[in-house]
Amino acid sequence: MSAMPPTMIVASSAVLCLAIVYRLWREVVRDLAVLLWKASDDLQNLCNEVMKKHGGTYVLKGPKFCNFDFVTTCDHRNARHIFSTNFRNYERGQDFNYMFEVLGDGIFNVDGELWKYQRQLLQSLIGSNNEEFERHMMETLREKTETALFPVLDDAASSSRLQGTEVVDVQDVVKRFMFDAICLLVLGFDPEEMSSSVSWAVKACDEITEAVAFRHIVPVWMLRLQNWFQVGTEKRMRRSWRAMDRFLYRCVKTRKQELALANNDKICKGKDHQPRPKFDLLTQCLMVEEEREGEAVVEKQSDKFLRDTALTLILAGKETISSGLVWLLWLVATHPHVERAILDEIEQFVAVNGKAAFWSKGELTTNKMVYLHAAICETLRLYPPVPFQHRCAMGEDLLPSGHRVRKGARMIFSICSMARMPQIWSEDCAEFKPERWINRGTGTILPVPSHRFMTFMTGPRTCLGRAMSFLQLKSLASAILWNYKLEVVEGHPVKPALSVVTSMKHGLKMRVSKRR
Ligand code: HEM
Numbered sequence: 205m206s207a208m209p210p211t212m213i214v215a216s217s218a219v220l221c222l223a224i225v226y227r228l229w230r231e232v233v234r235d236l237a238v239l240l241w242k243a244s245d246d247l248q249n250l251c252n253e254v255m256k257k258h259g260g261t262y263v264l265k266g267p268k269f270c271n272f273d274f275v276t277t278c279d280h281r282n283a284r285h286i287f288s289t290n291f292r293n294y295e296r297g298q299d300f301n302y303m304f305e306v307l308g309d310g311i312f313n314v315d316g317e318l319w320k321y322q323r324q325l326l327q328s329l330i331g332s333n334n335e336e337f338e339r340h341m342m343e344t345l346r347e348k349t350e351t352a353l354f355p356v357l358d359d360a361a362s363s364s365r366l367q368g369t370e371v372v373d374v375q376d377v378v379k380r381f382m383f384d385a386i387c388l389l390v391l392g393f394d395p396e397e398m399s400s401s402v403s404w405a406v407k408a409c410d411e412i413t414e415a416v417a418f419r420h421i422v423p424v425w426m427l428r429l430q431n432w433f434q435v436g437t438e439k440r441m442r443r444s445w446r447a448m449d450r451f452l453y454r455c456v457k458t459r460k461q462e463l464a465l466a467n468n469d470k471i472c473k474g475k476d477h478q479p480r481p482k483f484d485l486l487t488q489c490l491m492v493e494e495e496r497e498g499e500a501v502v503e504k505q506s507d508k509f510l511r512d513t514a515l516t517l518i519l520a521g522k523e524t525i526s527s528g529l530v531w532l533l534w535l536v537a538t539h540p541h542v543e544r545a546i547l548d549e550i551e552q553f554v555a556v557n558g559k560a561a562f563w564s565k566g567e568l569t570t571n572k573m574v575y576l577h578a579a580i581c582e583t584l585r586l587y588p589p590v591p592f593q594h595r596c597a598m599g600e601d602l603l604p605s606g607h608r609v610r611k612g613a614r615m616i617f618s619i620c621s622m623a624r625m626p627q628i629w630s631e632d633c634a635e636f637k638p639e640r641w642i643n644r645g646t647g648t649i650l651p652v653p654s655h656r657f658m659t660f661m662t663g664p665r666t667c668l669g670r671a672m673s674f675l676q677l678k679s680l681a682s683a684i685l686w687n688y689k690l691e692v693v694e695g696h697p698v699k700p701a702l703s704v705v706t707s708m709k710h711g712l713k714m715r716v717s718k719r720r
Pocket residue numbers: 311312323326330517518520521522524525528584588589590593594658659660661664665666667668669670672673
């Protein structure tokens with residue numbers, strides 16, 4: 205057999221290479237590009253479609269040696285298994301720690317003893333047993349609402365009346381307001397973002413939460429490139445991270461100095477002289493630690509640890525409540541019969557209890573303003589502020605849905621897809637129907653197990669701020685809706701942004717008018 209001439213070898217190798225590149229483009233690169241584009245356009249919608257198509261659980265198995273298994277699920281049986289029954293087998297894992305790197309050793313980002321320690325500490329500070337903190341929180345919210353939020357809405361309403369054109373981005377206003385309020389609660393300091401023309405803090409939080417979401421969908425080598433060339437989401441996150449650190453470390457330093465001064469006073473003027481300490485969570489953390497004599501508290505009082513805890517609480521508190529409130533205001537404005545029912549209820553509530561009761565824990569229990577409570581549950585079901593949960597399987601497992609999980613598999617639990625599953629919420633699951641939460645016979649809120657209504661998670665890591673969230677959402681929503689009518693600007697597009705919290709991609713443009 206005669207040998208192939210060299211030109212033929214080169215030509216056929218070139219054709220082979222081209223064929224491989226074409227195939228790779230068609231099957232991998234193009235699919236990856238389409239997936240990335242779809243995911244960055246509307247990740248939640250993409251996930252909902254995949255979940256529906258695959259009956260609630262989708263397993264992507266990579267080759268065994270490269271440890272690239274993905275299990276995405278929204279099955280409530282799996283929820284109970286992963287987050288409660290077999291809780292020990294599912295930890296954050298290295299991937300999660302990397303994605304949420306900005307939170308350092310804050311409670312969201314740790315497992316084991318450090319998690320237990322922080323859970324206990326935070327439970328004592330923000331749990332519903334701490335009535336003093338709850339009173340302080342409601343008083344802070346009332347004051348900020350009346351002195352900062354209402355004046356902004358009043359201005360918008362009067363410009364709208366005079367010029368007829370004034371439009372407000374309600375999402376931006378609510379985010380600024382919540383940042384100020386949560387900083388007062390966590391740091392004892394009001395950054396007054398409501399009165400600045402451009403809010404660095406809202407931008408920083410948005411950039412951080414967007415970059416963390418991006419880290420969920422973009423391969424690590426691409427992120428490394430972004431970091432290397434200092435472009436894209438990674439660049440923006442690093443910039444915001446630095447700004448946030450400067451702000452937080454300043455506050456930590458001040459609170460520590462104030463506490464040291466107060467302690468000095470106590471020593472000089474005797475034990476009975478106890479000036480009332482500030483009620484922010486940072487000071488409370490420092491005081492709890494002081495009482496634990498003999499324990500190795502030094503590292504837990506370090507500026508870094510306090511910074512991590514403060515940032516975690518600020519993001520946990522600001523992002524979730526802003527998200528819940530903004531989606532609620534949008535849903536109420538676009539469902540007039542719900543708006544009417546809520547207003548009737550608030551009117552009766554005010555007639556019996558007076559306006560001040562908007563800020564009273566005793567008056568805002570689940571059994572008062574039941575319809576508003578149901579509307580909040582329904583909003584948090586359809587648009588859960590934390591749309592996904594991420595875990596790593598420490599060992600092999602078999603899920604109740606019948607899917608096998610390999611050791612090291614990444615588990616994504618899609619809370620947002622759960623609301624769109626007719627198996628759980630019946631055929632009308634995509635509709636906004638507060639009535640589904642109310643027992644027709646008794647008129648009270650129906651109890652729904654936490655592994656079906658996963659918005660606040662289920663199992664040992666369930667949200668510590670659940671009770672305070674309902675209090676805050678109920679008081680803010682009733683105070684705003686009682687005083688103002690909000691109408692969505694015609695044609696304004698509404699869809700979730702690419703973020704680890706469900707905020708609106710294009711903000712929420714509304715026209716404001718005063719009701720009274
Ligand atoms: C509508 C409001 C809220 C929603 C939907 C919500 C949702 C959640 C979810 C899904 C988790 C589980 C996160 C995970 O395991 O990765 C969580 C945990 C947590 N939440 Fe919330 N949250 C809300 C408000 C708050 C507030 C206001 C605070 C307090 C400032 C708070 C504090 C926490 C803490 C400390 C944890 C960590 C619990 C742990 O890991 O043991 N949350 N929350």
